[in-house]
Structures are given as structure tokens and as C-alpha cells.
Amino acid sequence: xxxxxxxxxxxxxxxxxxxEFFFNALTESNQFDLGLGYFSSTAIxxxxxxxxxxxxxxxxxxxxxxxLLPEEDKVAIIEGIETNEVSxxxxxxxxxxxxTQVLSHQDKHFFKCLSYLISKNRIEFIAVIPKNRKGGIAxxxxxxxxxxxxxxxxxxxxxxxxxxxxxxxxxSISCYKSWTESQSDIxxxxxxxxxxxxxxxxxxxxxxxxxIDKVKSYIQSHFPVQGSKELLEEEKxxxxxxxxxxxxxxxxxxxxxxxxxGVSKVPAFPFPEGARQYQIIAYENWLxxxxxxxxxxxxxxxxTITSLNCVLEEYFKSGNYKVLILVPTRALVQQWxxxxxxxxxxxxxxxxxxxWFEFLSNYFLSLQxxxxxNLIFISTYQSFNGTKFQKISEKRGWESFILIADEAHxxxxxxxxxxxxxxxLKRIGLSATPERIYDDTGxxxxxxxxxxxxxxxxxxxxxxxxxxxxxASLVKYFYYPYFSTLDEVELEEYKAISExxxxxxxSKSGEFNEYGKRLLIIRKRIIxxxxxxxxxxxxxxxxxxxxxxxxxxTFVYVPEGKETDYSSEDVVSYDLEERRLIKSYGEAIxxxxxxxxxxxxxxxxxxxxxxQFSEGKIDVLLAMKxxxxxxxxxxxxxxxxxxxxxxPRQYIQRRxxxxxxxxxxxxxxxxxxxxxxxxxxxxxLPPELKEMEVRIFRNELNRVANFVYAAENRHQxxxxxxxxxxxxxxxxxxxxxxxxxxxxxxxxx
Numbered sequence: 001x002x003x004x005x006x007x008x009x010x011x012x013x014x015x016x017x018x019x020e021f022f023f024n025a026l027t028e029s030n031q032f033d034l035g036l037g038y039f040s041s042t043a044i045x046x047x048x049x050x051x052x053x054x055x056x057x058x059x060x061x062x063x064x065x066x067x068l069l070p071e072e073d074k075v076a077i078i079e080g081i082e083t084n085e086v087s088x089x090x091x092x093x094x095x096x097x098x099x100t101q102v103l104s105h106q107d108k109h110f111f112k113c114l115s116y117l118i119s120k121n122r123i124e125f126i127a128v129i130p131k132n133r134k135g136g137i138a139x140x141x142x143x144x145x146x147x148x149x150x151x152x153x154x155x156x157x158x159x160x161x162x163x164x165x166x167x168x169x170x171x172s173i174s175c176y177k178s179w180t181e182s183q184s185d186i187x188x189x190x191x192x193x194x195x196x197x198x199x200x201x202x203x204x205x206x207x208x209x210x211x212i213d214k215v216k217s218y219i220q221s222h223f224p225v226q227g228s229k230e231l232l233e234e235e236k237x238x239x240x241x242x243x244x245x246x247x248x249x250x251x252x253x254x255x256x257x258x259x260x261x262g263v264s265k266v267p268a269f270p271f272p273e274g275a276r277q278y279q280i281i282a283y284e285n286w287l288x289x290x291x292x293x294x295x296x297x298x299x300x301x302x303x304t305i306t307s308l309n310c311v312l313e314e315y316f317k318s319g320n321y322k323v324l325i326l327v328p329t330r331a332l333v334q335q336w337x338x339x340x341x342x343x344x345x346x347x348x349x350x351x352x353x354x355x356w357f358e359f360l361s362n363y364f365l366s367l368q369x370x371x372x373x374n375l376i377f378i379s380t381y382q383s384f385n386g387t388k389f390q391k392i393s394e395k396r397g398w399e400s401f402i403l404i405a406d407e408a409h410x411x412x413x414x415x416x417x418x419x420x421x422x423x424x425l426k427r428i429g430l431s432a433t434p435e436r437i438y439d440d441t442g443x444x445x446x447x448x449x450x451x452x453x454x455x456x457x458x459x460x461x462x463x464x465x466x467x468x469x470x471x472a473s474l475v476k477y478f479y480y481p482y483f484s485t486l487d488e489v490e491l492e493e494y495k496a497i498s499e500x501x502x503x504x505x506x507s508k509s510g511e512f513n514e515y516g517k518r519l520l521i522i523r524k525r526i527i528x529x530x531x532x533x534x535x536x537x538x539x540x541x542x543x544x545x546x547x548x549x550x551x552x553x554t555f556v557y558v559p560e561g562k563e564t565d566y567s568s569e570d571v572v573s574y575d576l577e578e579r580r581l582i583k584s585y586g587e588a589i590x591x592x593x594x595x596x597x598x599x600x601x602x603x604x605x606x607x608x609x610x611x612q613f614s615e616g617k618i619d620v621l622l623a624m625k626x627x628x629x630x631x632x633x634x635x636x637x638x639x640x641x642x643x644x645x646x647x648p649r650q651y652i653q654r655r656x657x658x659x660x661x662x663x664x665x666x667x668x669x670x671x672x673x674x675x676x677x678x679x680x681x682x683x684x685l686p687p688e689l690k691e692m693e694v695r696i697f698r699n700e701l702n703r704v705a706n707f708v709y710a711a712e713n714r715h716q717x718x719x720x721x722x723x724x725x726x727x728x729x730x731x732x733x734x735x736x737x738x739x740x741x742x743x744x745x746x747x748x749x
Contacts, residue, residue: 002028002151003179012172021175025153026050030057031146033196035064051113052235056228060122064199109234115223116231119354128199128207142192150611152178154189201604220354267315270342279306282459283313291426292451293458294408294434299656301461301473303430304339307404310428312343325378327406333378340376348376351383360392367397385415398423405429412442420449432652464710474659477668479711481704481722483676484536490526491681497523502689527675529559533642534588536673540640541592551594554620554638557654558582574600582624594619634662640671651703672707676725694729705736
């Protein structure tokens with residue numbers, strides 16, 4: 001970790017060398033944001049000792065450079081950026097083509113590093129030019145290193161990233177650390193972080209951004225690389241050959257190779273205490289169920305680790321592993337890669353890599369030739385359903401794989417059901433709630449495919465158990481329901497749909513036909529996006545300000561429209577109305593003096609935003625759909641549900657986000673906005689339509705009961721307005737709560 005390095009305040013040529021600073025920072029970081037005027041390929045060559053190791057550990061880079069570069073320097077940028085000025089990009093491409101004709105071994109290593117980062121989508125470049133266009137240049141030279149624990153080191157100074165600057169010139173840089181007690185150092189660190197963020201986001205008043213992406217394919221085609229181990233071996237040779245590195249740098253790299261890279265790591269459980277008892281039971285149940293099953297586990301209880309432990313146990317028996325992991329979104333691909341690496345599994349690939357189809361085709365060709373090798377392959381459901389993947393799915397060899405389907409309810413979509421990987425016999429489905437709302441057919445297909453049926457799934461770990469068992473996996477919480485209504489326009493729309501609904505409703509069974517179900521979804525959207533909810537949100541802020549010190553560390557789940565179909569999409573999309581809605585909620589919250597940020601799937605600098613939120617620099621995150629992707633910030637203490645989702649999967653997942661354990665909290669608060677039936681409307685209905693409305697409201701209270709049954713203040717809630725509404729409409733809330741407890745009891749047998 002960066003915190004373990006005794007960084008000096010200043011590094012100067014002839015004393016503490018600048019190159020030593022960069023080397024130490026790179027080898028301890030997983031993110032490097034660099035902003036500078038001139039950029040030279042030889043600079044990274046000089047730093048290649050740390051660069052390849054940085055890459056091997058999963059490091060990511062963002063680089064901001066000046067567009068006025070010497071011809072030989074432009075080449076370095078080339079690895080890929082799409083420019084707004086075609087002539088500039090063409091000039092860069094010409095320079096790279098010329099340079100590649102006369103590269104040294106060290107130069108080639110540098111471009112291989114870039115090529116590898118491009119293939120993994122772990123490097124981004126932008127160029128900047130002054131807004132005044134009077135010939136001045138953006139000549140800042142600074143950078144931010146960040147490690148896995150979010151420790152940061154910022155440098156700023158005269159050292160250009162060139163060989164002469166780093167090795168021979170009299171140069172100096174200043175260094176600022178995030179863990180210092182010096183307030184002035186912290187202010188300087190924040191200052192340079194702010195400069196980088198504004199420039200990267202196009203918010204700087206001084207420069208114009210020029211992107212340059214088209215040359216990525218050129219670098220990849222001319223500098224192919226198989227993996228990070230190949231880069232490490234090259235790096236080892238370069239260090240041995242070059243005399244310019246100080247002995248202490250060579251010695252540290254030697255220690256790294258000997259202690260961390262020299263020994264072939266074997267798969268192992270990532271925590272010294274080993275698998276927990278419930279993870280062992282999950283594996284045993286999976287074996288008993290003929291290597292098939294659904295793990296219905298509450299958000300925050302370790303579904304990913306539990307499934308990978310099954311793979312690990314099978315590896316211990318057979319000495320090999322082949323795994324296909326399916327996930328809904330691209331963001332989850334990266335999260336799974338991180339988790340898989342913790343187990344020391346190797347040969348990890350995904351559909352996010354360029355050339356994945358060729359790689360996977362060659363892998364199965366090797367299998368058919370009798371050449372066996374371990375593999376963890378991660379795909380989104382969209383890519384899995386694509387023509388390319390389905391072509392590979394027909395090949396022999398899948399029989400030896402284990403399937404892990406994350407958010408397994410997605411397996412029940414029509415498109416995925418047509419492509420079920422039936423050749424894979426060992427199957428694990430993960431989901432807090434495997435069932436599909438309004439889709440009994442899809443749900444039953446999932447249960448059959450995984451040979452696991454509710455309520456007795458192969459393994460279950462309920463939220464109640466996660467909160468109240470010892471040791472607890474989640475924190476306790478308090479639940480506060482708030483009630484809102486439809487406005488006049490919305491109520492008229494609601495009435496019109498309700499009149500159609502009664503024609504498609506069977507009062508004996510309480511069920512709707514298919515057309516009725518579609519109408520129900522449309523009407524549910526009216527409730528979900530009710531405009532009066534913003535007024536109720538204000539009421540929550542007024543109440544909370546009188547109860548708590550503040551609403552820092554708060555998620556606000558903003559109402560959304562259509563749910564994303566991950567069988568054909570692997571990123572969340574939004575329409576104009578959804579974007580307008582999240583902005584209006586943000587404006588309402590900011591009036592109370594809280595700092596906010598909107599969090600959408602396409603939000604830039606998402607990791608930085610999440611970090612600022614976890615550090616308390618942003619008070620409230622407004623989220624729409626994105627927090628269903630597995631984003632976890634344990635510091636979150638409050639959640640406000642403005643989205644009246646009736647989908648158990650969504651509200652159970654979203655509640656789990658705020659219940660994760662953290663040293664900074666002992667409990668969580670959940671505020672829930674409920675659209676209650678309006679008396680003057682309900683009382684005016686004929687008996688049959690009134691009965692339908694009450695049944696629908698009862699279904700809404702199923703969600704409320706699921707919140708209440710595990711809440712610390714359940715008795716107070718039942719004695720409040722919620723209890724009054726239940727009595728008014730003849731709905732037995734105690735019975736609904738006991739139903740949830742019964743499900744928990746059955747699941748945990």
C-alpha cells in the first residue's frame with residue numbers, strides 16, 4: 001500500500017531521485033491519473049520496471065496530455081483516442097507508423113504494455129489545447145496515484161516524463177499524501193485532484209479536450225501480447241540489462257519477483273480463516289443436488305465468494321477448473337474479475353476484451369486436440385446471446401465447465417431461454433430473489449434448469465438471518481414509511497387504466513390475463529413516477545433534520561421507467577423523462593443544503609464519485625437503476641426509496657446496499673414513499689372494482705411487509721398510519737409479516 005512507503009516531501013536529481021518516487025508509487029498503486037505538458041515514450045520506458053508490475057496487479061490509467069508535442073512524442077499517445085480534429089489524429093498515426101520502424105527492445109516493451117492495457121479497457125487518453133488558441137500550452141505536470149485502500153499520493157513539479165528529465169536533468173517534484181496530518185498538504189492534494197477531474201470531464205475553463213481513439217487497433221495489431229506475465233518476463237530482462245536504474249530499484253524489483261511473482265500461486269480461499277460454515281453448507285447442498293442449484297442469498301451475504309468456493313472445492317478434487325460466469329452488465333464483469341483474482345485463479349478472460357472470440361475459439365480447438373488448460377471466462381448475458389458466442393456454444397468441451405449465473409433471474413428472459421447452456425451440467429444460479437415478477441413461465445424455466453424450486457432452494461441465506469444471526473453479516477435497520485398521493489392528472493390516467501383492468505381481471509382467482517398484466521405495468525409506472533413524491537421527499541428531509549444530525553451517506557432511489565432487458569443490453573439505458581426526473585429530485589434535495597451527485601450507468605468518473613461519497617465529500621447520491629449492478633459502499637447509512645417498485649428483486653437488492661457492515665455505523669435507516677389509495681376514489685368505486693383495487697394495494701403492502709418484518713421498529717410502524725390503512729381496507733399486516741418469517745424459516749431448514 002502507498003501508506004507503507006516513506007515518501008519524501010521533495011525529490012530532486014542527485015539526492016532523492018524523481019524516478020525512485022515514480023517507481024515506488026507505481027508498484028504500490030492500482031490507479032494512476034497523469035496530467036502533464038510533454039509526454040515522451042522514453043519516459044515510460046525508464047519507468048517500465050514499475051509499469052509492468054502495475055499492470056499485472058490490475059492497474060488502470062488516465063492520461064491528459066498537451067497537443068503540442070515533438071514528432072517522436074506524439075507516438076506515445078497514439079494508443080488510442082478519437083480526436084475532434086482529423087488532421088491532428090492523422091498526424092499522430094503517421095508519426096507512430098514511422099516510429100515503429102526503429103524501436104528498441106525497451107520501446108517495444110512500452111508499446112506492448114499500452115497494447116495490453118487497451119485490450120483490457122484499462123487505459124484512456126485525452127489531449128488538450130488552450131481555449132484561447134493563441135499558441136499557449138497546458139503545461140501542468142502532476143499526477144495522482146491511488147491504491148486499493150484509497151490512499152493517495154499526488155506529485156507536482158518540474159519533472160517532465162522524459163528520459164533526460166527523470167534521469168539526468170536537475171529536476172524536482174513535490175509530494176503530497178492523503179494520510180498526512182498537514183492540512184495544507186491535504187488542500188494541495190484536493191486541488192490537483194480537482195484540476196484533473198475538471199479537465200477530464202470537460203469542465204475546465206482553460207482548455208479544450210481533443211479525444212484520439214482510432215489508433216488503438218494499430219497498436220494492438222502491431223504489438224500483440226498474450227498476458228501480463230509476458231510483460232513481467234520482459235520487464236525482468238530490461239531491468240537486468242539497463243545500468244541506469246539505481247541498485248535499490250533493482251533490489252526492490254528482485255524482491256517483488258522472488259516474493260510475489262517468482263512462486264506460482266495455487267488457487268486458495270482468499271481469507272486466512274477459510275470458508276464460513278454457511279459457504280461450506282452451500283457447497284455440500286450443491287453436491288447433494290447433483291451439482292446444480294440456486295443460491296438465494298440476501299444482498300451483502302457473499303454470493304460471489306460462496307459460488308467461487310464451490311469452484312475451489314472442485315479444483316481441490318480434480319486439479320483443474322473451467323468456469324463460465326454470466327453477468328448482466330459490463331460493470332459486473334470487472335467486479336467478478338477482481339473477485340476471481342482473490343482466489344488465485346489464472347487465465348481469466350471476458351467478452352470485454354478485444355479478440356475474445358478468436359481466443360475462445362482457439363481454446364476450444366485446443367480442447368478438441370486434447371490440450372487441457374484452466375479457464376475462467378466471464379460474459380454478459382447480451383454477449384452470451386450474441387451470434388458469435390452461440391457459435392462457440394455448439395463446440396464440444398462445455399461438458400467439463402461449471403456455470404455460474406449471477407443475478408440468475410436474467411436466465412428466464414425469452415432470449416436467454418432459447419440459448420440455455422444445457423451442455424454445462426454443473427450449474428450455480430445466484431440471486432437474492434430468483435423468481436421473475438409477472439413471469440411465471442420464465443421463473444419455472446429457471447427452477448427447472450437449476451433443479452431448484454422455491455421455497456426450498458438449494459441454499460438460502462435470508463436477510464433476517466443475515467441481520468440477527470451471530471456473527472451478523474448485515475447491520476440492523478429502522479424503517480420509516482411515508483405516504484403520498486397521485487395528482488389530479490395522474491389520478492385520471494390511473495382511473496382510465498383501472499376501468500380497462502377490470503375487464504381483464506378474474507375476481508375469483510385474483511389474477512389478470514396477459515393484456516391485464518401489461519396494463520398493470522403501465523399503471524404501476526404512474527404510481528412509481530408520481531409527481532407528489534418530491535413533496536413527500538421534502539417532508540422526509542424536514543423530519544430527518546429534526547431526528548438526526550444530517551442525512552450524509554444517503555442513497556436516494558429515484559423512480560425509473562422501463563426495466564433494462566439484460567438479455568439484449570449490457571449497459572443500463574435511460575430515456576429523457578428519466579434523466580429529467582433525477583435532475584428534479586437533485587434540485588429538491590440541494591435546497592436543504594446537501595451536496596448531491598446523480599449516479600447513472602453512463603456517469604463519468606464513477607469510481608471517484610463513489611469514493612467522494614464514502615469519504616463524506618458528497619452527502620447524497622441519487623441513483624436510478626445503477627445501484628442494482630452490485631455497487632457497494634458500506635459507509636452508506638440512509639436509503640430513501642422514492643421508487644415504488646413491486647419487484648422483490650429490486651427492493652431487496654437495494655435495501656441490501658445500505659445494510660452492509662461498516663465501522664462507521666451500527667444501524668441503517670430506510671425511508672419508503674408509498675402511494676396510498678385515495679379515499680374519495682376508492683369509496684366511489686363499484687364493489688368489484690373496489691375489491692380489485694384493495695387486492696392490488698395488498699400486493700403493494702407485500703413489499704412494505706418485507707421491509708417491516710426485519711426492522712428494529714416494526715411494532716411502532718404497525719401502530720402508525722400503516723396499521724390504520726391496513727384496518728381500513730381489511731388487510732392483515734400481521735399475517736403478511738408472518739408470511740415473510742415463515743418463508744425465512746422454510747428457506748433456512
